[in-house]
Amino acid sequence: MNKLNIYYCPNCKNVGIAYGKAQIECCGRKIEPVAIEKENTIPTITEMDGEYLLEYACPMTKDDFIVAIVVERYDRVGLIRLFPEQAAEARVAQVKGAKIYTVFCRQGKVWAELMK
Numbered sequence: 001m002n003k004l005n006i007y008y009c010p011n012c013k014n015v016g017i018a019y020g021k022a023q024i025e026c027c028g029r030k031i032e033p034v035a036i037e038k039e040n041t042i043p044t045i046t047e048m049d050g051e052y053l054l055e056y057a058c059p060m061t062k063d064d065f066i067v068a069i070v071v072e073r074y075d076r077v078g079l080i081r082l083f084p085e086q087a088a089e090a091r092v093a094q095v096k097g098a099k100i101y102t103v104f105c106r107q108g109k110v111w112a113e114l115m116k
């Protein structure tokens, strides 16, 4: 399968997902995929009713917040949007082999971290 790419428009805060080399444009501009790094920000993970509750130590201000959590499964991709002033947490299904990407925005820099 092609590599998953995550796109973020700094203008309208839109988040997109595409596989392989896609030409993504938003607000009249071409958008490059965000860098995907190894996990650096480790959430607290709590098992709950067949789901994981992920809680991050993130201030969730407009200069330092989590944009989205992307869950890539063998058969589907889920996108959970988060916004400044919200709690830095999300619930995801417990699925073996799922890859979880957390997309951060800090002082305008946007990147994703792939959970181990």
Ligand SMILES: [Zn+2]
Pocket: 009, 010, 011, 012, 013, 014, 026, 027
């Ligand atoms: Zn846009």
